[in-house]
Amino acid sequence: MYKSPWSWLLSLSLVLLPGLAVAANPDISYLISIDLAADSYTQQARALAVNGLFCGVLLVMAVFKLFVYWHSRTLSFLFHGCYGLCVFLMTAVATGLSSFFWQPPFWNTFQLIMVIGVAAAVLIALFAGDLVAQAKAPKRLQVVFRVLILAIALSGMVMLLSWHLYAVRLVVVLACLLSLYMLGCSIWLWQKKVRYSGFYFIAWLALSIGFGLTLLSYKGWLTLPIATHVPLIIGLIAEVIVISFVMAGSFADAKQARLAAQRESLKNAERANRLQQQALQAQANATEELESKVQERTFELEVALRELEETNRQLEEQSTVDFLTGVKNRKHFDKRYVAEFRRSRREQTPLGVVMLDIDHFKRINDTYGHLVGDEVIRQVAHRIQSVLKRPSDALTRYGGEEFALILPATHLEGALLVVEEVLTAIRQTPFITNDGALPVTISAGLSVAVVQPEMEPNGLLDAADQALYSAKEAGRDQAKWQQVGAQGHSPQSLLFKSDDY
Structure with a gap:
């Protein structure tokens, strides 16, 4: 699943999509603002330090997975690495760290988060689809992933072009469906006893809970003592960290398996070499004995062939000679x-x-x-x-x-x-x-x-x-x-x- 070079280009374009969106709409106004003001300078500095730490961890993990992809050419590392970059950008924008690099109104926080979210949703869907494909999931599960990926991408394009409220709501609904579907796939992987499937369930459960709390808080159905975006950010960070450790473990397991296979192959090669030496020695002994017998049989065969040729010549001569006159017949x-x-x-x-x-x-x-x-x-x-x-x-x-x-x-x-x-x-x-x-x-x-x-x-x-x-x-x-x-x-x-x- 997703083996063509277009997957790599799609992932890269999804990471660059937020910048293209803002470049196309530089004058849009805020739809939501996130207040980062603290009671004191010390609290603000502490908040920035914690936020910077989280963003740094996310960035390092994303770069690490992209580096592993460059080394192993495994698409799952590419998808989740680009997904990690999107989570890093969303965290930086939501926590206000992005204000150190650009100032409003050039970037609109809400629109930027939505565009990055669409890219992140497509990338995590690609990652999950590749995971279930490697687990030999039924075709219908893979088809659902493709449909969700296409629907989210198309709704994201509509949202980017119009910013209509219904387009935004459609993206949110599709994101909810994707979250639930990924959670269901993790349960299916768990039932199939796929290695690390429990960690996938925990990671996507944390993401689903964070997304659900943020959505309920944003709609006013739930009051939280923290900012609206915080549960989603926590869920994203938790999902990235857990999946990153799982992928690191999978990479280490694969490396150990390769080393074990190489050791086993080396043992088999040594065993085969010993058997080959024994076979060569036995063959040399048999060849020497056979050559003597062949020479003896060859000599006997040559004598028999000469006698046969002489007999055939005589028979041929007799078959073309008239027995009465002695001339040809x-x-x-x-x-x-x-x-x-x-x-x-x-x-x-x-x-x-x-x-x-x-x-x-x-x-x-x-x-x-x-x-x-x-x-x-x-x-x-x-x-x-x-x-x-x-x-x-x-x-x-x-x-x-x-x-x-x-x-x-x-x-x-x-x-x-x-x-x-x-x-x-x-x-x-x-x-x-x-x-x-x-x-x-x-x-x-x-x-x-x-x-x-x-x-x-x-x-x-x-x-x-x-x-x-x-x-x-x-x-x-x-x-x-x-x-x-x-x-x-x-x-x-x-x-x-x-x-x-």
């Missing part, structure tokens, strides 16, 4: 084709794909058996592999009796030479089997292109496959070339076939 072809297709598109280099198929292989199987067929496939793969000279050229068994060549960075002329050598190597030398020499031929379909961004991934494969189909339709033992994207056009015959030899 279809799985390897698919990966290699995608890689070379992307490189051709990226580097804009030509890429050749050749599809090869053994002619009349089903007849060989049916006539000589599957064992002879397998031997033919192995020898065909060996002869094709012997033709390839570059490490980048890849031969794969595409499936059954069909093979595929990937020729990276190869123009059409170079691809034609490779295909010509392959067909010649298969055709010229018969295959030796257990059943004798067996003539074998193959057909080939070729496609070469520089891959463009818009080209389909299977464009080269489709073109080469269509060219192979055309070569078989044209009589086998020959090669055909198909341009990519020229589906629907007849593949072009190459310059070599069996009739050329």
Whole structure:
């Protein structure tokens, strides 16, 4: 409650409000006068000394609380310190000590006391509201304090501007309500067993009694042997003194609590430091033992990892090698084709794909058996592999009796030479089997292109496959070339076939 910087400015402005009021109305006349005349010079001197003592005590207490606020930034010290300054000013004006510093008619005693009283009422309400907020009072109690503060401040402004009798009476009524409400809050604090709540009750009871006696005496309902203002001044002084001692005790308690917390924190830190040292020593011992075990396990793990890597390499190799021919299989072809297709598109280099198929292989199987067929496939793969000279050229068994060549960075002329050598190597030398020499031929379909961004991934494969189909339709033992994207056009015959030899 009241945590904004505006609270500090409000408190300061309330202390300065009396001076601003008189500066705005320098010619107003007295509504009441307080006679300080004594029977003798000695009595007057004694009265001034006592009044000066009270004012000095009030001023010292107010300055002390403001100093504590400056040190601790606790708003309750700010509110009650400014409230103490207002009580000091009211006492000085009411007892006549202010006449030593200014002379009438520049200051009007009644109006000045009323303005200071409004400021004091707002400040003590702020103090009490902050107190009940710290005690976690219900929201409705805090709301009532805010309403009273606002009402007293507004009525004080109306009184300051008009000095109408009804405005003065409204201020007095609101002050009575505030006094009773603060007394009720002190009882609530007492019931909640808040520390020093009994002293708050005594202080605000003294203030309420003094205010009530002054009000009754002023209205003529009660006759006192002392001046009208004296009960109020006594109540204010008593309230300030009691609350000041309570706040000093609270400040001392808070300081002791901080010191106790610091001592406990230091003990906990020392205990934690000892435990940490023990834990570090235990950790060092465990770490040393663990390191030896880790080194042993690491060595074993490295050996196992090397064995696993070798096994994985062998498995990977086996998974991409055709078990019958020893050349790469279809799985390897698919990966290699995608890689070379992307490189051709990226580097804009030509890429050749050749599809090869053994002619009349089903007849060989049916006539000589599957064992002879397998031997033919192995020898065909060996002869094709012997033709390839570059490490980048890849031969794969595409499936059954069909093979595929990937020729990276190869123009059409170079691809034609490779295909010509392959067909010649298969055709010229018969295959030796257990059943004798067996003539074998193959057909080939070729496609070469520089891959463009818009080209389909299977464009080269489709073109080469269509060219192979055309070569078989044209009589086998020959090669055909198909341009990519020229589906629907007849593949072009190459310059070599069996009739050329």
